[in-house]
Amino acid sequence: MLDPQLLRNDIKQVSRALSKRDMKLDVDVIQKLEEKRKIFQIETEELQALRNSKSKLIGQLMSKDEDAQATIDEVTKIKISLDEIVSELNVVQSNLNDIYFRIPNIPHESVPRGKTEEDNEEVKIWSTPKSYDFVPKDHVDLGEALGLIDFDAATKISSTRFVVMHRGIAKLHRAIIQFMLDTHINEHDYDEINVPYLVNVDSCIGTGQLPKFEEDLFQIKEHSLYLIPTAEVPVTNIVRDEIINNDQLPKKFVCHSPCFRSEAGSYGKDTRGMIRQHQFEKVEMVQLVKPETSYAVLEELVSHAEDILQKLELPYRVVTLCGGELGFSAAKTYDIEVWLPSQNKYREISSCSNFEDFQARRMKARWRNPETNKPELLHTLNGSGLAVGRTLIAIMENYQNKDGSITIPNILRPYMGHKSVISS
RNA sequence: GGAGAGGUGGCAGAGUGGUCGAAUGCACUGGUCUUGAAAACCAGCGGUCCUUUAUCGGUCCCGUGGGUUCGAAUCCCACCCUCUCCGCCA
Numbered sequence: 314m315l316d317p318q319l320l321r322n323d324i325k326q327v328s329r330a331l332s333k334r335d336m337k338l339d340v341d342v343i344q345k346l347e348e349k350r351k352i353f354q355i356e357t358e359e360l361q362a363l364r365n366s367k368s369k370l371i372g373q374l375m376s377k378d379e380d381a382q383a384t385i386d387e388v389t390k391i392k393i394s395l396d397e398i399v400s401e402l403n404v405v406q407s408n409l410n411d412i413y414f415r416i417p418n419i420p421h422e423s424v425p426r427g428k429t430e431e432d433n434e435e436v437k438i439w440s441t442p443k444s445y446d447f448v449p450k451d452h453v454d455l456g457e458a459l460g461l462i463d464f465d466a467a468t469k470i471s472s473t474r475f476v477v478m479h480r481g482i483a484k485l486h487r488a489i490i491q492f493m494l495d496t497h498i499n500e501h502d503y504d505e506i507n508v509p510y511l512v513n514v515d516s517c518i519g520t521g522q523l524p525k526f527e528e529d530l531f532q533i534k535e536h537s538l539y540l541i542p543t544a545e546v547p548v549t550n551i552v553r554d555e556i557i558n559n560d561q562l563p564k565k566f567v568c569h570s571p572c573f574r575s576e577a578g579s580y581g582k583d584t585r586g587m588i589r590q591h592q593f594e595k596v597e598m599v600q601l602v603k604p605e606t607s608y609a610v611l612e613e614l615v616s617h618a619e620d621i622l623q624k625l626e627l628p629y630r631v632v633t634l635c636g637g638e639l640g641f642s643a644a645k646t647y648d649i650e651v652w653l654p655s656q657n658k659y660r661e662i663s664s665c666s667n668f669e670d671f672q673a674r675r676m677k678a679r680w681r682n683p684e685t686n687k688p689e690l691l692h693t694l695n696g697s698g699l700a701v702g703r704t705l706i707a708i709m710e711n712y713q714n715k716d717g718s719i720t721i722p723n724i725l726r727p728y729m730g731h732k733s734v735i736s737s
Numbered sequence: 738g739g740a741g742a743g744g745u746g747g748c749a750g751a752g753u754g755g756u757c758g759a760a761u762g763c764a765c766u767g768g769u770c771u772u773g774a775a776a777a778c779c780a781g782c783g784g785u786c787c788u789u790u791a792u793c794g795g796u797c798c799c800g801u802g803g804g805u806u807c808g809a810a811u812c813c814c815a816c817c818c819u820c821u822c823c824g825c826c827a
Contacts (some may be wrong), residue, residue: 336827354787358796365796368808381807388807401802555785677785686766688784 314413314674321347330419333636335428338416346409353402360395360664364388415520415525418671420636421608421645427635433648434635439619440628442652447715451655452706453586456482458717459737462587473584474576474591481735482705485721486594488728489704490569493596493621497698501596501617503567508547510570511538516550519676521642521668528577531591540573544597552601553676556688562680564601565611567698569594587702588660594701600694603680604670607692608645611667614696615647618663621699624724627707628652630659644669649699651707662703665696 320327320343328338338709374381381726384665425434456462460545461482465476477564478486497503517523522530531540532693541547557564572595576582583589602610622629634646643666650659670690673679679688712720721729 351787354796358787361797362795364807369756371807376755385807392807558747686782 314671315416315419316670317413320413320416327365331417333420333424333426334417334639335637336417339412343412346412348406349405350402350409350561353398353405357395357536359400360391360398362540364391367391393696411524413677417639417641418644418668420639421667421669423633424639424645425633425635428637429635430638432635433632433638433639435630436647437631438628439623439630440626442628442654443711445654445715449654449710449713450717451586451653452709455709455713455717455719459719459735461735461737464573464586465729472591474589476587476590476702481634481719482709484729485708485719485725486701486705487734488725489701489708490594490596491728492624492725493698493704494567494569496621496624497567497596497598497617499555499569500620501598506548506551506566506568508544508551508568508570510541510547510573511536512541512546512550513538516546516553518646519550519678520546520672521555521640521675522546525641529575531573531575540713542574543572543595543695544570545599548597548599549601549672549678549693549695550676552673552678552691555678557601557678557691559681559683562601562603562691563606564599566599567596568599569596569701571595587706591705592704596698596701598696598698602692603677604690604692604693607667607669607694609646610692610694611647612692612731613707614651614665614698618649618665618696618698621704622651622662625704625708625722626724627704627711629662640664640666640679642666642668642671644671647696651703653707654710654713660703661700662707663697663699666694668693668695 324340324343328340331338367384371381371384461479464478466477498505530542548566571592573592576589598614600610629649629651632648634648639646646664646666648661649663651662653660668690672693673690678691680691682689707718708722714720718734721733
């Protein structure tokens with residue numbers, strides 16, 4: 314959520330800033346509601362104050378055995394008009410909240426203008442794709458030929474957009490997770506954390522998945538719980554409704570979890586293979602930091618994700634998302650894209666975002682600033698480090714051999730029983 | 738799933754209809770004292786929102802949401818959560 318003060322005092326500026334997202338704010342509606350809100354709220358609080366003082370008076374009169382009936386009648390009247398005005402205030406307030414919770418974050422000034430992927434700004438390219446003396450296959454052909462990936466079985470036992478992996482590939486998948494966790498814990502100083510995969514409504518509102526994007530989530534209706542679309546949701550919500558001490562910051566968490574996404578609205582997109590699944594696994598980095606450090610931390614987060622790709626020796630590039638591509642809660646996002654030989658292009662494998670205080674305000678996640686001794690909003694950030702399924706794909710495709718076997722990247726060999734090749 | 742107990746400030750823990758946003762203790766912050774520290778003593782010490790340049794002032798918050806009442810932490814209803822015992826179980 315944006316700062317309501319800002320929305321009140323300078324909605325024109327907010328509206329201008331949001332135009333970068335190609336999004337239009339209904340300034341008039343908000344301003345009219347705010348005007349009403351102010352009138353109703355002031356009147357409500359005045360009436361409440363009056364009621365409170367008169368009621369106290371009644372108590373005093375009665376304890377002195379004096380007649381209080383006139384005052385009681387007075388308060389009864391106050392109560393009637395109070396009830397009316399409160400219900401009007403509630404309507405206005407909930408209208409405003411409905412609007413406010415659906416307004417996306419303001420893009421950082423460094424975010425490029427634009428609508429589509431084409432408008433993202435390339436900031437870095439690392440390494441160059443290998444050339445092959447044969448036509449490289451995609452991970453589906455490779456996996457099925459090896460007999461180690463089975464989409465048909467997954468469809469039978471579940472539905473489309475799921476996968477079954479066997480032996481060498483299943484093990485490689487697991488090795489990737491261990492390697493990523495170990496690297497972030499031992500070299501990047503994150504705390505390992507394990508969290509619930511089902512979360513409540515408040516958590517989803519806190520990080521911004523609700524109320525606007527309910528159709529993207531899998532829901533367990535009987536229990537009012539949602540399957541997490543990313544570990545960001547449970548991990549970030551750890552600090553919801555908390556006031557963190559200065560000396561506890563920054564909080565750095567790394568979390569491996571499955572992620573569940575309905576992929577509503579992406580029918581027909583990436584239907585082949587493991588690129589876009591209803592269930593996939595991810596190692597997620599989450600940081601909760603003091604505001605003044607958050608942009609430096611964003612760069613750090615990207616470098617941590619990059620480190621994984623560099624250790625795996627996978628070619629990649631980094632792009633800054635343009636305003637139109639930016640996620641709802643993010644102020645700035647870098648995507649890291651890995652090279653996929655079969656598609657002859659870079660595909661997203663990590664997304665690192667600074668949410669500034671947008672999520673923190675929704676979550677009431679604060680820290681105590683020793684300078685003011687007051688609670689102030691935290692900044693929240695997260696980044697994939699990395700998407701496991703897509704890393705698996707990237708390894709299979711980039712490390713494939715002419716005979717269809719897969720060479721295991723050096724760094725993963727200790728996790729693979731020191732084997733060097735996966736074959737059928 | 739069955740039976741019981743309970744949810745109050747950072748923690749512990751009083752408070753069962755009126756001046757209670759809430760005693761007291763601990764923790765914390767500042768001060769006195771001390772060569773320094775500890776102890777002792779003194780003082781301060783929740784959050785929210787509105788109004789305001791700011792102060793001042795006011796609202797709301799005792800698990801959550803309703804209700805009763807002139808007035809609710811306190812009474813009523815529903816829900817959520819925690820703990821103990823029993824059952825079941827990875």
